[in-house]
Amino acid sequence: MVKICCIGAGYVGGPTMAVIAFKCPSIEVAVVDISVPRITAWNSDKLPIYEPGLDEVVKKCRGKNLFFCNELEKHVAVADIVFVSVNTPTKSSGLGAGKAADLTYWESAARMIADVSKSSKIVVEKSTVPVKTAEAIEKILTHNSKGIEFQVLSNPEFLAEGTAITDLVNPDRVLIGGREETPGGLKAIQTLKDVYAHWVPQERIICTNLWSAELSKLAANAFLAQRISSVNSISALCEATGANVYQVSSAVGKDSRIGSKFLDASVGFGGSCFQKDILNLVYICECNGLPEVANYWKQVIKINDYQKSRFVSRLVSSMFNTVSGKKIGILGFSFKKDTGDTRETPATDVCRGLLSDKAQLIIYDPQVPEAQMIKDLSTPKFDWDQPGSTIHIAEDVVKQSVKVVHDAYEATKDAHAIWLGDLVVMGTKRAFEEDLQEFIKHPKHLDYGNKAASVAETKLPLETVQLVGIAGENGISVPDMVVKELEVNAPLPLVTGMDTS
Ligand code: NAD
Numbered sequence: 379m380v381k382i383c384c385i386g387a388g389y390v391g392g393p394t395m396a397v398i399a400f401k402c403p404s405i406e407v408a409v410v411d412i413s414v415p416r417i418t419a420w421n422s423d424k425l426p427i428y429e430p431g432l433d434e435v436v437k438k439c440r441g442k443n444l445f446f447c448n449e450l451e452k453h454v455a456v457a458d459i460v461f462v463s464v465n466t467p468t469k470s471s472g473l474g475a476g477k478a479a480d481l482t483y484w485e486s487a488a489r490m491i492a493d494v495s496k497s498s499k500i501v502v503e504k505s506t507v508p509v510k511t512a513e514a515i516e517k518i519l520t521h522n523s524k525g526i527e528f529q530v531l532s533n534p535e536f537l538a539e540g541t542a543i544t545d546l547v548n549p550d551r552v553l554i555g556g557r558e559e560t561p562g563g564l565k566a567i568q569t570l571k572d573v574y575a576h577w578v579p580q581e582r583i584i585c586t587n588l589w590s591a592e593l594s595k596l597a598a599n600a601f602l603a604q605r606i607s608s609v610n611s612i613s614a615l616c617e618a619t620g621a622n623v624y625q626v627s628s629a630v631g632k633d634s635r636i637g638s639k640f641l642d643a644s645v646g647f648g649g650s651c652f653q654k655d656i657l658n659l660v661y662i663c664e665c666n667g668l669p670e671v672a673n674y675w676k677q678v679i680k681i682n683d684y685q686k687s688r689f690v691s692r693l694v695s696s697m698f699n700t701v702s703g704k705k706i707g708i709l710g711f712s713f714k715k716d717t718g719d720t721r722e723t724p725a726t727d728v729c730r731g732l733l734s735d736k737a738q739l740i741i742y743d744p745q746v747p748e749a750q751m752i753k754d755l756s757t758p759k760f761d762w763d764q765p766g767s768t769i770h771i772a773e774d775v776v777k778q779s780v781k782v783v784h785d786a787y788e789a790t791k792d793a794h795a796i797w798l799g800d801l802v803v804m805g806t807k808r809a810f811e812e813d814l815q816e817f818i819k820h821p822k823h824l825d826y827g828n829k830a831a832s833v834a835e836t837k838l839p840l841e842t843v844q845l846v847g848i849a850g851e852n853g854i855s856v857p858d859m860v861v862k863e864l865e866v867n868a869p870l871p872l873v874t875g876m877d878t879s
């Protein structure tokens with residue numbers, strides 16, 4: 379029986395290993411982590427992360443060929459393949475602060491593998507790492523290797539949170555980079571290919587050299603984020619000229635060479651990966667003496683920051699230039715629907731902007747615990763472009779000005795404004811859009827029509843509201859028609875992150 383061990387039981391390690399175990403009953407998969415609460419949660423009924431379909435997959439395999447535990451060394455020692463899926467955040471101090479990837483966790487995992495291994499192993503980079511990391515990892519592993527052979531492969535993960543299980547079960551491609559020039563490298567590539575071949579068609583498993591695989595992941599994320607910043611930059615121009623960004627993006631996206639995905643104007647992208655990976659790419663370009671290329675990619679992040687602050691300015695200016703003491707209901711706090719992940723969520727920037735102007739916030743997001751929201755809003759925000767400078771709202775101010783509620787109705791009651799972010803359990807985008815249309819027809823009684831018990835029978839008392847802000851990750855893009863009807867029929871001024879004219 380092939381034995382796999384994965385170091386890091388996070389958003390990537392957990393779901394990826396669960397799907398490998400599910401699709402390969404003949405493989406034993408152990409997922410290990412230094413965090414005791416995380417492993418305890420993976421072994422409980424309430425998993426540490428929310429992903430549609432994850433519960434079912436874990437329940438089918440856990441205790442059979444899928445195990446979660448804190449005994450790192452024991453499982454690494456006996457594994458044939460060791461995936462490393464630890465976090466690689468942006469460095470906040472030292473050389474490259476604000477941009478470079480912090481490889482501390484990766485290095486300590488690699489050193490532990492070298493220390494405890496007694497047999498040859500394939501070590502797989504699952505984390506997103508700077509190009510050429512495999513070279514450094516090889517050095518760590520072979521130094522003091524006691525004659526053991528290590529093959530390092532790069533197998534970046536392309537899943538998107540919120541759709542992780544479907545992405546893993548039906549991936550566009552699986553990328554495996556290795557030392558193609560050596561027999562040992564080729565054998566290792568084939569071994570990992572055989573694992574994926576249990577369910578992924580051969581033509582979707584792409585084998586490359588190590589550096590191409592490492593760089594492809596950074597490049598893919600940079601391209602995706604670039605599309606969002608591109609359309610968001612156009613949304614600003616639309617507002618200045620009277621063009622309508624929905625019409626423009628829809629016309630642009632109809633071109634088959636461009637395509638329609640990732641072209642929804644929004645308040646900006648979020649999540650743990652886009653900003654971090656682009657900044658990592660920027661840093662690699664700078665280190666390779668390519669400042670023009672670095673500046674090109676930096677602009678994608680700058681537009682994203684600009685879009686968020688532009689949205690706050692529009693909200694404030696449309697509320698007579700002051701939100702001081704006004705109640706703003708916020709529906710949705712995580713960075714997109716179907717996840718509870720708040721890393722880099724645009725909601726923190728928008729909320730911080732409103733809190734600086736002394737607004738009272740009432741937030742509802744059924745997937746995000748209150749403590750997490752308070753922590754996110756009171757943690758100093760590190761400025762990537764000016765390392766050392768931070769934006770900080772004191773925890774007592776956050777606690778005084780933010781109320782976290784447990785249903786959408788409460789969040790909107792007596793609110794002066796409502797911000798509709800991407801709601802986690804609001805069902806599909808379509809259902810939400812239909813709900814909005816329902817509200818337009820029957821303004822006093824809006825049922826969210828959602829299956830989730832927590833928001834069933836929700837009524838939005840919009841007649842008491844002065845303003846509705848609509849935004850989304852990339853996002854709830856409210857169709858033109860709904861926006862128009864709201865403008866015409868709702869007795870409220872309407873502001874959105876994009877053009878509504
Ligand atoms: P995460 O923070 O959710 O999980 C990382 C886990 O690694 C944590 O549970 C942490 O306790 C554990 N860990 C850290 N150091 C360890 C060590 N030395 N030994 C054992 N465990 C250790 O992070 P994530 O979102 O799963 O991301 C992991 C990597 O995958 C990152 O490089 C990220 O860029 C990449 N990635 C993330 C996504 C995503 O959507 N989140 C998608 C593709 C790739």
